[in-house]
Amino acid sequence: MISTLTTREPAVQEQGPAGAARALRAxxxxxxxxxxxxxxxxxxxLDRLSA
Known part of the structure; x- marks a missing residue:
């Protein structure tokens, strides 16, 4: 859990609403x-936003 919180990688790999929608959909x-x-x-x- 600590490594998840302290990593420099973003939680959403793709920037913008489409990336956030895909991550939430997954x-x-x-x-x-x-x-x-x-x-x-x-x-x-979420499907509409990620299109």
């Missing part, structure tokens, strides 16, 4: 906070 399958109904529009919005 992390969605691992989360369990949002319901399936909440994930669907978020996934669609």
């Amino acid at each position: 992390a969605l399958p691992d989360q369990n906070v949002l319901s399936h109904a909440e994930q669907r529009p978020l996934t669609e919005w």
